[in-house]
Structures are given as C-alpha cells and as structure tokens.
Amino acid sequence: MPDNIRARFHIAFPSERGQSFCLDVDAMLPGSGIIAIFGHSGSGKTTLLRCIAGLQKIDRGRLIVNGETWQDEKNFLPTHKRQLGYVFQEASLFPHLCGRDNLEYALKRSGGHCQPKMVQRVIALMGIEPVLDRYPDQMSGGERQRVAIARALLIRPRLLLMDEPLASLDMARKQEILPYLERLRAEFAIPILYVSHSMYEVARLADYLLVLDKGRVAAQGAVSDVLSQLNLPLGFGEEAGVVLTGKVLERDSRWHLVRIGFSGGELWLPDNSDLGKEALRVRILARDVSLALEARDDTSVLNRLPVEVCEIGAGSNEATALVRLKCGDSYIIASLTRKSLARLRIEPGMKVWAQIKSAAIVQ
Known part of the structure; x- marks a missing residue:
C-alpha cells in the first residue's frame, strides 16, 4: 500500500x-x-x-x-x-x-x-x-x-x-x-x-x-x-534560516557548552540539560551568519566552518542579500549587506568561512 x-x-x-x-x-x-x-x-x-x-x-x-x-x-x-x-x-x-x-x-x-x-x-x-x-x-x-x-x-x-x-x-x-x-x-x-x-x-x-x-x-x-x-x-524575512540535524559529541561543564556534530562539521552551542545523545535539531538564522575570506582565531565567534558559495539571492530589503552556502552535505544561509558582498567580492564558487555565534543557534 x-x-x-x-x-x-x-x-x-x-x-x-x-x-x-x-x-x-x-x-x-x-x-x-x-x-x-x-x-x-x-x-x-x-x-x-x-x-x-x-x-x-x-x-x-x-x-x-x-x-x-x-x-x-x-x-x-x-x-x-x-x-x-x-x-x-x-x-x-x-x-x-x-x-x-x-x-x-x-x-x-x-x-x-x-x-x-x-x-x-x-x-x-x-x-x-x-x-x-x-x-x-x-x-x-x-x-x-x-x-x-x-x-x-x-x-x-x-x-x-x-x-x-x-x-x-x-x-x-x-x-x-x-x-x-x-x-x-x-x-x-x-x-x-x-x-x-x-x-x-x-x-x-x-x-x-x-x-x-x-x-x-x-x-x-x-x-x-x-x-x-x-x-x-x-x-x-528576518526568520530566514536553516535547520540542521546533529548529535551531541561533548559537554563542556566549565563553560556550559555542548559540541554537536552534523554532516557539515561541528558546532558549539549553549548547553541544555535536556539534550541527549539522540538526533537533535539546530536552527541557524541567516542574520546570525557572517563570512570571512580566511579562518581567523582572533575573534569571539566559536563556530567557523569552511563553506562554498552556491547562490546569491535577494534579501529582505534592497540593502541586503542572502547567500546560500554548501557545508559538507548540508546548506546554511547568510544574510549580508550588498556592500559587504562587493567589498569581499563574494561570488558563486568561492571557498570562504562561515562564522556562527554559538549564542545565536536556536535549539
């Protein structure tokens, strides 16, 4: 049937x-x-x-x-x-x-x-x-x-x-x-x-x-x-973003953080005692993702992932654009100003780094 x-x-x-x-x-x-x-x-x-x-x-x-x-x-x-x-x-x-x-x-x-x-x-x-x-x-x-x-x-x-x-x-x-x-x-x-x-x-x-x-x-x-x-x-609009599925790999009791693994890499996010070892969902909003041309350690952002630019589309207003990024077998979206796109010369096919604040990840 x-x-x-x-x-x-x-x-x-x-x-x-x-x-x-x-x-x-x-x-x-x-x-x-x-x-x-x-x-x-x-x-x-x-x-x-x-x-x-x-x-x-x-x-x-x-x-x-x-x-x-x-x-x-x-x-x-x-x-x-x-x-x-x-x-x-x-x-x-x-x-x-x-x-x-x-x-x-x-x-x-x-x-x-x-x-x-x-x-x-x-x-x-x-x-x-x-x-x-x-x-x-x-x-x-x-x-x-x-x-x-x-x-x-x-x-x-x-x-x-x-x-x-x-x-x-x-x-x-x-x-x-x-x-x-x-x-x-x-x-x-x-x-x-x-x-x-x-x-x-x-x-x-x-x-x-x-x-x-x-x-x-x-x-x-x-x-x-x-x-x-x-x-x-x-x-x-402002709620543009993606949902990823991953599982808990490690808990850092000192800093109250948890490390999860997904098909595109690993992410740190605030620990929640309800999180188990089973599959869990993480929502990443486009407005909380920034791009960099190189991997940098002198930043407060914990999550930095190597990605490839797939597509650039219209944002929620004339000043912004959405960028679709391939991350392993997954995709994330970044919302950037068009000025930033031009300054960094972001184009489809480029390899860049996505920076995601751990506090911005919505469970």
Whole structure:
C-alpha cells in the first residue's frame, strides 16, 4: 500500500469587496511524520485542511490517504467516515464534561477499538493525568490543548490535522506544549498535517514542509531542503534560516557548552540539560551568519566552518542579500549587506568561512 498522501484541489471563491481567492493545489505528501503547511495569512492553509477533512466539499478534488481514496471524480467520503482527528486553534473541549469524559467521547467515536493500554499510553504521552478530573475552565490553555490532542488520538485516526494548535497560547504555554508534540511525532507513525504561520514551530517540529502562497504551492520538500532555498516568492524575512540535524559529541561543564556534530562539521552551542545523545535539531538564522575570506582565531565567534558559495539571492530589503552556502552535505544561509558582498567580492564558487555565534543557534 502506498505510504503517501495525494491531495489535489481546485476551488475558486466568489469575489468579496473586489477580491477573489482560488485554491489550486496538487501535492504528494509523505504518509508519516509532521508535514507543516506554512504561509502568510490568506494563503489557503486552513482552506486546504478543510478540503482534506471533507468540510469543504468541492467538485474538482482528489484525495488518497495511504492507498485509500477519500475523494475523486466519482466518490466523496463524508467527514464522519474519514478516519481522521482534527485539532483546532482553540481546544474545543465540551465545557460541561471533565477531561476524562471528553476522552470518553473519543473512545465512543472509535467504536470501542481503542484498548486500555492505548488509552494509558496517550494519557502518559500528553501528560494529562493530573487534569483528567478538571473541567476545561479549570485548566490552563496548554492543558486544554493537550487534552484536545489526546482526544483526537483516541479516535485512532489514520491522519491527524492540526490547525495552528498553538496560536492562542502565549510563549510560555507554547514552550510547555512543544515537547509533547515532539513526542507525538516520535511515538505515533501517522501523518500529521500541521498548519502554522510560525517559522519557529515549523523549524522545531516539521519533517516535511509545504509552502502556500496565494492558494498555490510555492515550495515543498524536506524541511531542511526548503528552508535553504533562496527563491521562495514569499520569503521568510528576518526568520530566514536553516535547520540542521546533529548529535551531541561533548559537554563542556566549565563553560556550559555542548559540541554537536552534523554532516557539515561541528558546532558549539549553549548547553541544555535536556539534550541527549539522540538526533537533535539546530536552527541557524541567516542574520546570525557572517563570512570571512580566511579562518581567523582572533575573534569571539566559536563556530567557523569552511563553506562554498552556491547562490546569491535577494534579501529582505534592497540593502541586503542572502547567500546560500554548501557545508559538507548540508546548506546554511547568510544574510549580508550588498556592500559587504562587493567589498569581499563574494561570488558563486568561492571557498570562504562561515562564522556562527554559538549564542545565536536556536535549539
């Protein structure tokens, strides 16, 4: 059975105040992991999710989920028959039911196919045992959202849809819930379509990235590949940067630093006791990368990597440019002023040194 999701939708919405919108998407997505759907407001992210859920019925659509046809020219599987879970921006728990009874509702929807071990596994995964006897108005925003995610999982979905699930939370609550979403990705082999306009969430969680711009696919692919592209029409502005995967090689307890290895070399970054020996992600923002023609030791920058200039593209304004750099088997991006480019005579094919501040690396 094919392990992928084929989604093809075309729908034009009537003009409102002289503006019209058309969703025209044809994408082949992986059948597992977190697939982030990213784009600015009005790009069609939620509309695409509603089409996949069957909440937006259109004539010109085709959806195949891991070998099972949910919609084509002749068939349309209604939402209640699609084996999916849906998590909205707001937790949408039943206010008159406590956390445990909200989960019971999901168990009934699963037709009794969810075993007690599975229930306990989900409760432990989302860390919600202490709040099961509370009502939604007695929970924090993060707790409500974790219960909502658990409820969606207990339906035993073949596909989990998440529409900006952290958008209504403050930064502290977001930081609280992100580790649970990482565990969810690691422990459940189901595809998760995760709509977001937060590049931080995308970089931390996503395995695959679909970028929408004005209802159309602007880019798609592995998150590391897409984020290193310079020619995306919407750009990422000050959030332009890449995601690297590496593992802990050494801890320096004296200076509270950790050394990680990745396919392009090694990096030092501030130690975090939560970092283990397994694969971890590091996000490097383009604005925190500078270039030098030679390796220098008389600098405060700890991370200096030999790289090759691959491409030079437009920056976030007329004064800046983005430079794509090959580093081993990986890519990083630097944001430089055009004056610096001219002064150093940076051109594609040149071998230079990338300098990255350890404090600037976002875990």
